[in-house]
Amino acid sequence: xxxxxxxxxxxxxxxxxxxxxxxxxxxxxxxxxxxxxxxxxxxxxxxxxxxxxxxxxxxxxxxxxxxxxxxxxxxxxxxxxxxxxxxxxxxxxxxxxxxxxxxxxxxxxxxxxxxxxxxxxxxxxxxxxxxxxxxxxxxxxxxxxxxxxxxxxxxxxxxxxxxxxxxxxxxxxxxxxxxxxxxxxxxxxxxxx
Amino acid sequence: xxxxxxxxxxxxxxxxxxxxxxxxxxxxxxxxxxxxxxxxxxxxxxxxxxxxxxxxxxxxxxxxxxxxxxxxxxxxxxxxxxxxxxxxxxxxxxxxxxxxxxxxxxxxxxxxxxxxxxxxxxxxxxxxxxxxxxxxxxxxxxxxxxxxxxxxxxxxxxxxxxxxxxxxxxxxxxxxxxxxxxxxxxxxxxxxx
Numbered sequence: 125x126x127x128x129x130x131x132x133x134x135x136x137x138x139x140x141x142x143x144x145x146x147x148x149x150x151x152x153x154x155x156x157x158x159x160x161x162x163x164x165x166x167x168x169x170x171x172x173x174x175x176x177x178x179x180x181x182x183x184x185x186x187x188x189x190x191x192x193x194x195x196x197x198x199x200x201x202x203x204x205x206x207x208x209x210x211x212x213x214x215x216x217x218x219x220x221x222x223x224x225x226x227x228x229x230x231x232x233x234x235x236x237x238x239x240x241x242x243x244x245x246x247x248x249x250x251x252x253x254x255x256x257x258x259x260x261x262x263x264x265x266x267x268x269x270x271x272x273x274x275x276x277x278x279x280x281x282x283x284x285x286x287x288x289x290x291x292x293x294x295x296x297x298x299x300x301x302x303x304x305x306x307x308x309x310x311x312x313x314x315x316x317x
Numbered sequence: 318x319x320x321x322x323x324x325x326x327x328x329x330x331x332x333x334x335x336x337x338x339x340x341x342x343x344x345x346x347x348x349x350x351x352x353x354x355x356x357x358x359x360x361x362x363x364x365x366x367x368x369x370x371x372x373x374x375x376x377x378x379x380x381x382x383x384x385x386x387x388x389x390x391x392x393x394x395x396x397x398x399x400x401x402x403x404x405x406x407x408x409x410x411x412x413x414x415x416x417x418x419x420x421x422x423x424x425x426x427x428x429x430x431x432x433x434x435x436x437x438x439x440x441x442x443x444x445x446x447x448x449x450x451x452x453x454x455x456x457x458x459x460x461x462x463x464x465x466x467x468x469x470x471x472x473x474x475x476x477x478x479x480x481x482x483x484x485x486x487x488x489x490x491x492x493x494x495x496x497x498x499x500x501x502x503x504x505x506x507x508x509x510x
Contacts, residue, residue: 133459143359151333173431
């Protein structure tokens, strides 16, 4: 019989695979692409450090929990770079199937707790989810500004595309961060595109 | 004048360097060494998933915060594999200097908050710190069991050394995890050493 602790460990061992999922974003020093596990860590640190940018209804502990979990589905579904070519409906189906399998490794009540947290992040409706999602959109441009353009160069992105696909989502949950990012990103596009 | 948000971002950009600090532990699939950023993410997930192993005085939110921050000093001081040859007093000095520099990038009250959290982890006295430290000691052997021995093979470790350097620290903050690990690790040493 599999014990509870064996189920918990099987899940944690499975999660190790997120360290091998590669993202479109480069590290700040442009030495290599970032992986989704270290990205998730960095975002959790963003939540701690930028908590003063969250609105009054945001629960930072819940934000951290969402950010730790948010990319686990990429173990099966892979990372879809935001400026890449993918079908959002198909991606959603793949991620739902991944959530079913991966969270399903856990004991039932833990499975339900973690899956509900991930679903809340995906729905992007609660104040905490919106702030978490804004951080997830805010970190890559901050890295791109350090690495010489990163995914903006690779995908030949225009400032208008950036504002539509990224800026609008940063603004929704963290208007102060959008105000900060917009000026810096705009200056980068003016100088480089 | 540097704005508050610029200080926060300078710290988050500096933190990106933790993704390039290499540890002694291998990934579960033994494909490469783990870095300290993805290790920190994995530990935060361990805290979420293994919260039921914590004693009644443990604050899991505080544990998560400690684990997100605990290795930042390695940006300057590097990672010292537990079975490697290093001077603990010298390491402590290097890590204190690193904490002074790295947390010092932040606005003062955030610097104090994060540094105090890191100091609490290092002191290993509070129930939360002891649980966090136990997870930090519990994850590498779980990876070694998956990867074919990892650092135990590289450093030619005996079961007695493992129990002294690692086991005692897992047991202190998470006796249930030590009970679980001991049997599995002991079986590994019996079969492989």
